[in-house]
Amino acid sequence: MYHSSSPLRPAIFPVLLAILSMTLTGCGQPLDEDQLVDITWVPWSREDPALATLDRAALMIPVLIDGKEALMQLDTGASRTTLYRPLADRLGIRYEVGEKVEWNQLPGAYRARIPKITVGGVPRKGMDVIIWGLPSENTGTSDRTAEQDPRSGRLVKLGDLGTDFFREPRPAALYIDFVSSKLGVFQRAPRVSGRVIPFKIVSGRPVITLSGSCTLHALYDTGSSPLGLMVTLDIFRTLTGLDPNSEQVSVLVAPSWGRTIDLHGTPTDLTFRAGRHEFAFPVLWCSPMMDQLARSTRGQIDAILGNEAFRSSRILLDFRRNVLIVIEDGRR
Numbered sequence: 001m002y003h004s005s006s007p008l009r010p011a012i013f014p015v016l017l018a019i020l021s022m023t024l025t026g027c028g029q030p031l032d033e034d035q036l037v038d039i040t041w042v043p044w045s046r047e048d049p050a051l052a053t054l055d056r057a058a059l060m061i062p063v064l065i066d067g068k069e070a071l072m073q074l075d076t077g078a079s080r081t082t083l084y085r086p087l088a089d090r091l092g093i094r095y096e097v098g099e100k101v102e103w104n105q106l107p108g109a110y111r112a113r114i115p116k117i118t119v120g121g122v123p124r125k126g127m128d129v130i131i132w133g134l135p136s137e138n139t140g141t142s143d144r145t146a147e148q149d150p151r152s153g154r155l156v157k158l159g160d161l162g163t164d165f166f167r168e169p170r171p172a173a174l175y176i177d178f179v180s181s182k183l184g185v186f187q188r189a190p191r192v193s194g195r196v197i198p199f200k201i202v203s204g205r206p207v208i209t210l211s212g213s214c215t216l217h218a219l220y221d222t223g224s225s226p227l228g229l230m231v232t233l234d235i236f237r238t239l240t241g242l243d244p245n246s247e248q249v250s251v252l253v254a255p256s257w258g259r260t261i262d263l264h265g266t267p268t269d270l271t272f273r274a275g276r277h278e279f280a281f282p283v284l285w286c287s288p289m290m291d292q293l294a295r296s297t298r299g300q301i302d303a304i305l306g307n308e309a310f311r312s313s314r315i316l317l318d319f320r321r322n323v324l325i326v327i328e329d330g331r332r
Contacts, residue, residue, distance in 0.1 A: 031175065031190040037062055037120050039181040040071065044226060044254050056307045057226035061183050063161060064118040065091055070158050075223025078162035079204030082130040087158040095131040103130045117165065120185040122172060124165055160223060163204050171320035178310050189318045194327040197275040202300045206317065208324065212272035213239055218303035228308040229281045232294050235302060236286035240266055244286050261289045277326050279309055
């Protein structure tokens with residue numbers, strides 16, 4: 001560490017603080033609402049009354065793929081963008097001549113290069129994506145859905161927009177307005193003011209450190225979690241004093257990525273802090289799936305922070321500075 005023999009003059013500190021504040025809140029133009037697109041929310045299940053209450057399980061946005069529009073799920077819990085075969089077939093993508101890969105521990109996937117994908121006016125050229133079958137084709141189970149099939153009237157999920165769109169080749173900024181259900185993507189972060197939450201990138205995904213009764217490393221996941229906070233089984237026991245399999249804990253069985261997962265939840269009054277922001281979690285969830293994620297990341301991720309944590313907020317994820325800003329009311 002470098003130590004100066006002459007201390008900084010007090011007058012310099014306000015200048016430094018002003019520069020730091022401007023850096024953390026964005027140095028670009030004010031947020032342009034004309035660049036925003038509408039969000040379509042899809043519940044975890046329309047058939048199961050318990051799961052239907054989790055009404056923000058999937059955050060769907062319009063995406064242009066080589067000029068053709070599709071409705072895809074925004075998934076910050078996925079490091080790679082994926083398309084389902086029905087969409088790839090509709091777009092005329094010859095994925096079968098590409099490299100065959102195993103994806104999400106499921107067979108029958110291909111890697112293909114898409115000439116151009118555009119979200120909110122921001123294009124990405126030459127993106128490598130994963131193309132695979134619908135969950136029902138791979139596993140015989142249903143999954144959350146997104147786009148209406150004109151023949152059956154049912155909605156069909158066509159793919160997931162992963163964090164690679166926002167990180168490569170140049171980092172971008174993602175704005176989500178959970179109040180008005182609007183979303184924007186910007187090559188340069190717009191100028192906003194709010195509470196700054198730093199995050200780090202783990203396996204291509206944003207991870208936030210939460211401090212409270214314990215320290216958690218929470219993946220901010222817009223895709224697989226409509227919940228506020230989900231933790232591993234051991235952390236759940238520590239924070240609640242309850243066994244996840246006890247009668248005092250509610251259990252939901254939900255579809256996810258072509259599988260079913262058990263969600264165990266109980267009411268809490270837990271609060272955690274991240275940066276200058278405080279989170280309150282009226283319900284704490286856990287799942288064996290969360291333990292698998294913790295093991296696969298060697299403990300770098302031991303919790304998931306879902307959309308519910310920001311339900312009444314507007315946020316900006318700046319992938320260039322690795323900060324999430326919870327925008328203060330009335331200030332942009």
